[in-house]
Amino acid sequence: MTIRWNTYQADSVWDELITPKGRARKGARNLCRMLAKLTDDEISARKSAAALAIRSMGITFTVYTGEGSSSIDREWPFDIIPRLILKEEWDEIGTGLKQRVKALNRFIDDIYHDQEILDARVLPREYIEKSREFRPECVGIHPRYGVWSHVCGSDLVRDIDGKMYVLEDNLRVPSGVSYMLENREVMKRVFPELFEDYVIHPVDDYPDQLARCLRSLTDVRSPQIAVLTPGIYNSAYFEHAYLANAMAAQLVEGSDLVVGADDYVYTRTIEGLIRVDVIYRRIDDLFLDPEVFKPESTLGVPGLMRAWRAGKVALANAPGCGVADDKVIYTYVPDMIRFYLNEEPILPNVPSYRCVEKDQRDYVLDNLDKLVVKPANESGGYGMLIGPQASKNERKEFSRRILANPRNYMAQPMLTLSTAPTLIDHHAEPRHLDLRPFILSGKQIFVTTGGLTRVAMRKGSIVVNSSQGGGSKDTWVVGFA
Amino acid sequence: MSHHTLSSTAKRIYWLGRYLERTENTARLVSVHANLLMDLPKRMPLGWRPMVDITGSRTLFDSLYDDTNENNVARFLINDIRHPGSLLNSLKWARENARTLRGIIPNQAFEYINELHLFGREHLGEPLSRTRRVAGLSDVTEFVQRIEGFMSANLLHDAHWNFLRMGNFIERADMTSRIIDVGTDNLLESAVELAPFADIQWRSVLLSLNAVQSYNISVQEPIQQGAVLEFLFRDPRLPRSLLYSLNSLRNSLRALPRHEKALRSVNRMRRHLQHAELHLLGGETLHTFTDTCQKELAEVHDVINRSYFEFTPRRRPQRKSARGGIKNRSERLNAKER
Known part of the structure; x- marks a missing residue:
């Protein structure tokens, strides 16, 4: 059976491509027409082209199979039908995300300094004091620009009314951006002809933007940047290696770094100790420095907090930024926007x-x-x-x-997450999805064009996490030629 | 932005080189020894004991087994996981190091090593008949050579390559000296009735180094001790000779930064080797000489280790980590027990 839009069931949901009456939404017409023309054989051929690209590009994610370090690398589950967002809608969302992250960073900075928001009783002091992610060790530290969460991944969902909501903000070590980039590469191989029909906004400047953001955190002229990973057994190791490679930064583990008596951080190389100026860390706060946090941590670097506090190294994201990455604190983000920016929130929270x-x-x-x-x-x-x-x-x-x-x-x-047509065998069925854009904050703020679309591959499921059977789609922010 | 090879990366590549080489050497050693025994009279003192001695793990062996028979020794050397130097353990550590080097060595290289590891587990796991063992070991030898050929043809010949080579050649020189040692130790000074078989023993030494044909071409003399020693220690054209290994180490080091100490250590050993009066050696003095060679190699290893891998003064006692296991256990084995 090929793809037939007239039998596609999108009447009880909000579908990203198809209206309840079975018509293509604005912008999706060419795509839907092209998909409907594909024979079963052609669909199979495109699917295997995608699978082949994924295998040969080595796109994997790690699934833990049990105790200890037993884990397997799986190939990334990818659906070849893209998800479309109109440029004009995206611009609005992007502005909303910037506003949100700006307020969140102001909030974190405030919490570790004057705590004005608590004095003003916008939220109760005990929430902070009882937060598992509040780090007294970070009080009084001044990261550059007052930015603590340099890389934020916010999860957006669209409800049945067609409205976008922010479901949560991942401020600590959000992952997924490498898959956003790879999805696009795969799509270019699978549907090159569509890239002629559409003005699809590129996403591949992300590594450059990330490098720019990280460089803005130091005064050193051509700074050494390191990506700190927990190692090969971490589920996001693929991404750590990918980003390090794309930024021409060094991929290091804790044992590769050492803090000198001068409080600078160095990598151990065959040429001796080489200073590191900025660390994009992909390990949790509590494992960063055994001298300050978990003493048994072998992933971190003894003395790293000392170096950071002395301003000898920049850490992205800053330790302690998780204080705003708390689902109870999340419910106050609209209040934070009003309090710090004196603006009305552009993007709504899910009612909580x-x-x-x-x-x-x-x-x-x-x-x-x-x-x-x-x-x-x-x-x-x-x-x-x-x-x-x-x-x-x-x-x-x-x-x-x-x-x-x-x-x-x-x-x-319980929201009814929006759906998009997803290939099941040789026909399209609606599957629920969300969207994770990434927001970079340094000297400037940058938002990805679109983000990572995650799909719940099981019928009716709303669990999109790749560790629990989720897949993904390329996300196209489209304008018109 | 300039890129520097991390010490940890260099160390993994170096150990990858050592484990691959060790795998091949062990496989070859066991096959050749079994062959040799077939050529010797049945009631003779030479048995499988020398194989245990070669790996320098007599104490461990005796704590695990009651009898030094073929089955036990073969098991100990090939698939006993309690023996850190067993072939399957070498393969496992080679694979573990290669796995953490993905993105640094070609993916294909990891896939080959992974395949070899799986092959070893499937074909050399217990129980092992003699026929299966012989076939399995010869396949492993070939497999390793294919991997080394692939690496040589596909890796950038940069710092990474030089560390891989250094691992290969330290291990190789060490093994060659051990094989020579066993060639002397157990047979020559034992029973008179074995004297006629002395040449068979040296032949088997050459065989285990895959060097019989090279010997015939290069030396053009019947196989006998003096010429064999000269050939195995000092022929600069024989890739398994000690001198060749030292020359390779020297070349690799010269291409690396901060090589002064390590280079000095290699050159020192090289001088000793060149000035040794090999024709005067025999029995106890030969044993002492090979022993010195192994100590000097251990010293070279230590200097490389201190120059490139572990040079930072530690501010606290070394912490154990899961990843550290990739090299530490066997490293200890190598530095001390062997």
């Missing part, structure tokens, strides 16, 4: 309930079957309750957890 506030908690407990409950500090879709799909026992267990530690939970209505 804080379990720590009694009336909201009561509502959550009474409506667990309609809500998604999330812990404050987990990522990757772990530890949450999807109410409508959960069993009675699971909901009961969650009520218990919420009551035991209300500060640790927030809840949101």
Whole structure:
């Protein structure tokens, strides 16, 4: 069966390409027409071209199979039908993201200095004091430009009303950008003819923009930049290697670095010690420096915090920035935008309930079957309750957890994430998806054109994480020629 | 932006070179020894003990096995995971090092090494009949040579390459000296009735180094001790001779930065080798000489290690890490036990 748009079921969802009446949305007409013309054989041929490209480009992600370091590299699951966003809509979203990240960075800087937002009682002081991600070691430190989260990956979802919402902000060590770049490379090989029909805005300047951002964090003229990875067994190692390579930076592990008596950071090379000026770190705060955080950490560098505090090295992202990457704190981002920027938020949050506030908690407990409950500090879709799909026992267990530690939970209505046509065998079916753009903050702010679209490959599922069966699509921000 | 080879990368490549070479040497050694035994009279003192001694792990062997018979020794050398120097362990560590070098060495090289590792596990795991062992070992030898050929033809001949080569040649020189040592030790000073077989013993030494044909072409004399020693220690054209290995080490070092100390150490050893009066050596004195060679090689290894891999004064006791295991265990084995 080939792709037939008249039998495509998009009437009870918001579909990114097809209207409820089965017509192509604005901008998607050429794409849909071209797809409908493909025979089964042609579809198979394009699919295997994509698979081949992925294999030969070595695009993999790591899945942990059990205890210890046992893990396997899987090839990246990729759907060849792109997701389209109109340029004019994207411009608006981009502006909203910049506004948001600017406020978030102001917030983090404020928290580690004057705490004006707490004085003004915009949010309660105890939220910060009880936050697992608040680092007293970072109080009083002045990262350049007041920027703490240099690389942010915010997750956007579109609800059934067609409106984009921010689902969460990943401010610590967000990953996925290499897949955004590779998806585009694969698409160019699979559908070269479409790139003639459309004005597709390029994404491949990201590594340059990232390098520019990192360079702006130091005064050194041609600075040495290192990407600090936990190592080959980390699930995002592919990305660490990819970015280091694309930026011509050095990929290092903690044991490659040493902090000298002069508080500078050096790499051990066969030519001796070479100074490093900026470190793009892809390991968690708590593993960064065994002298300050977890003493048993072997991933980090003893003395790194000392070097950072002395201003001898720049760290991106700055330690401690996770204080704003807390799903309860997230509910205050619109207030932060008003407080720090004196502006109205351009991008809305998903409506959220804080379990720590009694009336909201009561509502959550009474409506667990309609809500998604999330812990404050987990990522990757772990530890949450999807109410409508959960069993009675699971909901009961969650009520218990919420009551035991209300500060640790927030809840949101179950959104009907938008869908896009996704190839299942030889025909297209709607699958839910989200979007993770990346925002770089240094001397200037930069937003990727589009981002990484993640798709839940299982029918009806809204879990898009690659560790849990998610796949991805190329994301086209399109204008007209 | 200039790029510097990380010490950790250099170290992994160096050990990759050593483990590949060690794998090949072990495979060859076991095959040739089994062959030799077939040529010797049945009731003779020479058995499988020398194979254990070559690897310098007599104590470990005796703690694991009661009897020095063919089965036990072959198992110990090939697939006993309790023996850090066993062939399967060498393969495992070669693969582990190669895995962490992806993106630095060609992907294809990793795939070959991975395949070899899988092959070893499948064909040389227990239990092992003699026939299967002989076939498996010869395949492994060929496999390693294919990998080395591929690396030579496809790697950039840069600093990485030089570390790989240094690993190869340190290991090779070490093994050649050990094989010569066993050639002297157990047979020559033992029973009179074995004297007629002395030449067979030297022949087998040449065989284990794959050097019989080269010997015939280059020396043009019957196989006998003096000429064999001269050939194996000092023929600059024989890729498995000590002198050739030292020359290669010297060339690699000259291409690397900060080589003064290591170069001095190689040159010192090279001088000793060139001035040794090989024709006067035999029995105990030959044993002492090979022993000195191994010590000097260990010293060269130490200097390389200190110059390039571990040169930073540590501010705290060395921490254990999962990744450290890639080299540390066997490194210790190499520096001390061997």
